[in-house]
Amino acid sequence: MAESGTRAPLARLNDAQRLAVEHGIATHGVRPGPPLLVIAGAGSGKTDTLATRVAHLIALGADPRRMLLLTFSRRAAVEMTRRVERVAGQFAGRDARLTTDGLHWAGTFHGIGARLLRDCAEQLGLDPAFTIHDREDSADLMNLVRHQLGFSKTTERFPTKGTCLAIYSHAVNAEMPLGDVLAAHFPWCGVWEEELRKLFAGYVEAKQAQGVLDYDDLLLYWCHALAEPAIAAEMGARFDHVLVDEYQDTNRLQASILLRLKPDGRGLVVVGDDAQSIYAFRAATVRNILDFPQQFSPPAGVVTLERNYRSTRPILAAANAVISLAHERFTKNLWTDREATQRPLLTIVRDEADQARCIAERILRHREEGMTLKDQAVLFRTSSHSAALEVELRLRNIPFVKFGGLKFLDAAHVKDVLALLRFAENPRDRVAGFRVLQLLPHVGPAAAQRVLDAIAPAPSPLLALADAPPPPKAGTAWPALVTALRSLHERAHGWPSELALARRWYEPHLERLHENAETRRADLVQLEQIAGGYPSRDRFLMELTLDPPGATSDEAGAPSRDEDYCTLSTIHSAKGQEWKSVFLLNVVDGCMPSDIGTGQQHDIEEERRLLYVAMTRAKEALTLMVPQRFFVHRQAQYGDRHVYAARTRFIPDALLEHFEQDHWAGQDPEALSPAKSKVRVDLSSRMKAMWD
Numbered sequence: 001m002a003e004s005g006t007r008a009p010l011a012r013l014n015d016a017q018r019l020a021v022e023h024g025i026a027t028h029g030v031r032p033g034p035p036l037l038v039i040a041g042a043g044s045g046k047t048d049t050l051a052t053r054v055a056h057l058i059a060l061g062a063d064p065r066r067m068l069l070l071t072f073s074r075r076a077a078v079e080m081t082r083r084v085e086r087v088a089g090q091f092a093g094r095d096a097r098l099t100t101d102g103l104h105w106a107g108t109f110h111g112i113g114a115r116l117l118r119d120c121a122e123q124l125g126l127d128p129a130f131t132i133h134d135r136e137d138s139a140d141l142m143n144l145v146r147h148q149l150g151f152s153k154t155t156e157r158f159p160t161k162g163t164c165l166a167i168y169s170h171a172v173n174a175e176m177p178l179g180d181v182l183a184a185h186f187p188w189c190g191v192w193e194e195e196l197r198k199l200f201a202g203y204v205e206a207k208q209a210q211g212v213l214d215y216d217d218l219l220l221y222w223c224h225a226l227a228e229p230a231i232a233a234e235m236g237a238r239f240d241h242v243l244v245d246e247y248q249d250t251n252r253l254q255a256s257i258l259l260r261l262k263p264d265g266r267g268l269v270v271v272g273d274d275a276q277s278i279y280a281f282r283a284a285t286v287r288n289i290l291d292f293p294q295q296f297s298p299p300a301g302v303v304t305l306e307r308n309y310r311s312t313r314p315i316l317a318a319a320n321a322v323i324s325l326a327h328e329r330f331t332k333n334l335w336t337d338r339e340a341t342q343r344p345l346l347t348i349v350r351d352e353a354d355q356a357r358c359i360a361e362r363i364l365r366h367r368e369e370g371m372t373l374k375d376q377a378v379l380f381r382t383s384s385h386s387a388a389l390e391v392e393l394r395l396r397n398i399p400f401v402k403f404g405g406l407k408f409l410d411a412a413h414v415k416d417v418l419a420l421l422r423f424a425e426n427p428r429d430r431v432a433g434f435r436v437l438q439l440l441p442h443v444g445p446a447a448a449q450r451v452l453d454a455i456a457p458a459p460s461p462l463l464a465l466a467d468a469p470p471p472p473k474a475g476t477a478w479p480a481l482v483t484a485l486r487s488l489h490e491r492a493h494g495w496p497s498e499l500a501l502a503r504r505w506y507e508p509h510l511e512r513l514h515e516n517a518e519t520r521r522a523d524l525v526q527l528e529q530i531a532g533g534y535p536s537r538d539r540f541l542m543e544l545t546l547d548p549p550g551a552t553s554d555e556a557g558a559p560s561r562d563e564d565y566c567t568l569s570t571i572h573s574a575k576g577q578e579w580k581s582v583f584l585l586n587v588v589d590g591c592m593p594s595d596i597g598t599g600q601q602h603d604i605e606e607e608r609r610l611l612y613v614a615m616t617r618a619k620e621a622l623t624l625m626v627p628q629r630f631f632v633h634r635q636a637q638y639g640d641r642h643v644y645a646a647r648t649r650f651i652p653d654a655l656l657e658h659f660e661q662d663h664w665a666g667q668d669p670e671a672l673s674p675a676k677s678k679v680r681v682d683l684s685s686r687m688k689a690m691w692d
């Protein structure tokens with residue numbers, strides 16, 4: 001290892017970044033040093049900093065297998081690993097891959113939790129074959145218990161399954177008593193506190209009987225396992241260094257997990273930005289980051305990264321101005337030396353149709369000026385806001401991918417195939433079984449229940465399936481299902497061939513159950529390709545359930561890999577990303593803040609931070625779109641309607657100096673239609689004349 005090479009990546013860092021990378025190393029070397037909080041502003045290079053710290057430790061001899069890297073999404077974990085590899089390459093030259101290969105404890109809190117729980121299942125009294133329910137499955141199971149307890153028959157309307165799950169999830173993640181959650185977030189459900197408590201007890205019992213864990217359980221079980229000092233000591237001792245990204249979006253439960261894993265904070269580094277906290281609706285709390293240093297004695301070190309490398313000065317000035325009106329004070333002031341004269345645009349258009357046309361036109365103009373489509377993104381508050389734009393882009397043949405819309409795994413046909421695999425993996429998983437059985441012809445909820453009830457008591461429910469009375473009208477589909485499930489359960493084909501088997505089994509049902517079978521078939525082929533990237537069925541099911549891939553092919557029209565395409569994304573899904581040019585849709589009250597976010601002050605503040613996150617994704621060009629009219633869907637009281645919109649309250653007149661306002665008049669639709677001759681025909685008279 002050449003001496004000059006070992007330090008090269010550090011030379012690129014600014015002083016604050018370097019402090020964060022080298023924290024504790026002078027005194028402790030690669031042994032776990034004192035805890036550190038890195039408060040990193042938008043675009044201040046936190047990902048680079050974290051990756052450099054990991055690579056630096058590895059270069060100095062730390063064991064990557066003993067490093068835990070917690071990120072917000074799987075995509076972020078993959079990106080982080082890639083950057084660590086690249087930087088490690090700069091430290092160590094050709095052998096870099098060898099040094100980072102062991103970095104396999106990189107993932108989300110939920111993903112890592114699931115792996116650790118499976119590893120220690122026996123110790124924790126869990127079935128190691130447990131399956132994981134996604135939100136929809138969880139809501140279905142909640143519904144089942146709700147029916148069983150008779151709450152769906154109450155004279156007054158009991159909260160829906162979705163609301164029940166949201167309440168349960170909030171109580172778990174925020175570590176709050178049920179009564180407090182109801183009072184603070186679901187006051188209209190307060191009268192049902194006793195029933196909800198019974199429901200949640202029943203829900204927990206059902207999950208345990210079926211060997212399933214839901215998302216929240218992955219954190220909850222992990223946290224409770226760590227409450228046992230011997231287990232906490234064992235798990236904590238697996239890792240010398242624990243590094244956490246996006247700490248501002250963690251919840252109480254995640255903070256508790258970290259603290260139990262590393263009670264003295266040794267080896268713990270968390271990175272986040274209080275101004276970018278946008279997940280309070282999932283019980284994330286910005287207090288985690290603000291309170292972090294004081295949890296330790298002596299308090300954790302704090303390094304603040306304030307230099308922004310991403311955006312030009314006018315873009316940063318506008319974003320800083322927006323966040324400066326926030327009610328809470330933030331911990332830093334971002335600055336940049338990227339000079340430019342162009343201020344962000346505030347473009348006023350007539351309506352959403354014009355908004356779509358204007359953006360399409362400007363995307364093409366940017367492209368003419370040499371900016372690839374991949375350098376351009378359109379962001380929006382809610383997935384449905386991009387509908388008109390998607391149509392316009394297709395019309396003009398501008399390829400795009402969309403993030404944050406209908407998720408691949410939410411598509412019915414993908415869920416069907418996965419349910420089959422899950423049922424084979426864990427035959428006690430009733431939600432999976434219920435779905436699979438109802439795919440058969442003439443099998444409805446009652447027949448499916450009967451089959452599940454019949455096999456439930458058996459020690460091996462899938463073997464019992466062969467002897468169970470078949471649903472009366474299922475015909476030959478029944479033995480086909482029994483055979484498929486059995487060979488999947490016995491792993492007769494090995495992974496990932498099992499997915500091909502599941503797909504073959506599903507084929508006749510796909511044709512019968514769904515329209516546009518061809519497109520859906522393409523999704524299933526894609527699923528099979530994805531499956532090839534995982535070492536085993538349980539790992540595949542787990543990772544996919546926890547962090548599903550982007551979108552289905554019929555939704556996004558996914559372009560082929562080497563094509564140039566622009567990105568459409570919800571703001572939440574744009575977290576951590578950057579583009580040269582960013583357009584932001586519907587920067588008007590009602591969309592930003594959204595109607596649902598206009599209740600309490602803390603909701604409004606989160607919407608303000610969302611606008612800030614969106615603005616700070618732009619490097620060179622930022623355009624905020626202000627349609628004067630927009631369409632509101634399914635308003636409970638008024639139905640669909642057009643409303644006149646006002647510019648978002650987050651950009652009051654006092655901030656206008658940071659923007660350049662322009663009106664996009666668009667083309668006159670008349671001018672677009674072909675030239676008409678002056679001939680006039682009175683068709684009405686002719687019609688009448690036919691009967692004279």
Ligand SMILES: Nc1ncnc2c1ncn2[C@@H]1O[C@H](COP(=O)(O)OP(=O)(O)OP(=O)(O)O)[C@@H](O)[C@H]1O
Pocket residue numbers: 012013014017040041042043044045046047048049273309310575576577616
């Ligand atoms: N020391 C540096 N010198 C030059 N460029 C840098 C430096 N540090 C980071 N950058 C660049 O700044 C940009 C932003 O970095 P990065 O994506 O790590 O930001 P971030 O802090 O994760 O942003 P955000 O929180 O807004 O998502 C990247 O293009 C990165 O390469």
